[in-house]
Amino acid sequence: MNSFCDPMIDLNDIAVTYGAEDQTKSALLSIRLSIESGEWIAIVGSNGCGKSTLAKVIAGLIRPSSGHMICHAESSPAVQLVFQNPETQIVRETVYEDICFGLENFGIPQERIELRAMDALRRVGLDGRKYDRTATLSGGQKQLLNIAGCLALNPSVYVFDESTSMLDPLSRQSVLHVVRELHRQGRTIVWITQLLDELAWCDRVIGMEEGTIVFDGSKQSFFYGDEASWDRSAPNPCDRLGFVPPFTVQTARVLLASGYALRPLPVSPDELSKAVGAL
Structure with missing residues (x-):
């Protein structure tokens, strides 16, 4: 896990309201959040809780009704967003044309476009499909192309708004592999999901x-509550938000309730295996 000491994004009393006069609806209410450089934060909650609105505020696609955001990134663009639907961001006919579109829009010199485009495609495993029509790609490949488009622009912060929710398991793992590599390289990740097994890699x-x-803390605290006084019968943030924890966490809870001291509290299958093996 990375260590953090520098703020990347500060959200101060952010509110977003839709509509006019007496027909307004609040999507965000007084959000205060600091995201550190190199951190991977996961944002969870039920449909309509404001996750996607918050993602768009961080990416600069929605202007807050009140409050302000400070981004300390030196890169331009500072933030790039990958949407839920893989079709949303594809605008050109071929893989290479599509990834060049963003580079051209941000004024990258022509002599550098091909190098950056091909490097990004290589990093997501699509370099061999440079001339393929985007319509022939699978859903997972389209999402990898969207990520490559962001990679080519080299932002400091990547925001993923439920970017794996429409993918099959194999494509989902391909996307997660790329994102985990980004995190290892020190990029800041904002990961919005309702698939709680994906919290295994977040900080x-x-x-x-x-x-x-309503909650801001470690993944262990989210799934298990207060580690120092863990009680299977006590509510924890995961349960309070109406989520069913991953099977790994369910298994660990049963073992803990049976008197087995699992340390550290596991979230991923690998962590569970190691914790059990250490008993």
Whole structure:
């Protein structure tokens, strides 16, 4: 896990309201959140809780109704967003043309475009499909192409808004592999999901409900509550938000309730295996 000391993004009393006059609806309410450089935060919550709105605020696609955001990134663009639907961001007919589109829009010199485009395609495993029509790609390959488009621009922060939710398991693992590599390279990741097994790789969990942050802490605290006084019968943030924990966590909870001291508290299958093996 990376160590953090420098803020990358500060959100100060962010509110987003839709509509006009007496027909307004609040999507975000007084959000205060600091994201450190190199951190992987996961944002979870039920549909309509404000996760996607928060993603768009961080990516600069929505202007807050009140409050302000400070981004300390030196790169330009500072933030890039990968949407849920792989079709959303594809605008050109071929793989190579599509990845060049963003580079051209950001004024990258022509002599550097091919190098950056091909490097990004190589990193997601699509360099051999440079001239393929985007319509022939699978859903997972389309999402990898979207990520490659972001990679080519080299932002400091990557925001993924449920980017694996429409993918099959194999494609989902391909996307997660690329994102984990980005994190190892020190990039800041904002990962929005309802697939709680994906929290295994994050550094910190943000739980949202009705436009507000109701939890901000470690993934272990999210799934198990207070580690120092863990009680199977006590509510924890995961249960309170109405989520079913991953099978790994369910198994670990049963073992803990039976008197087995699992340390550290496992979230991934590998962590469970190691914790059990150490008993």
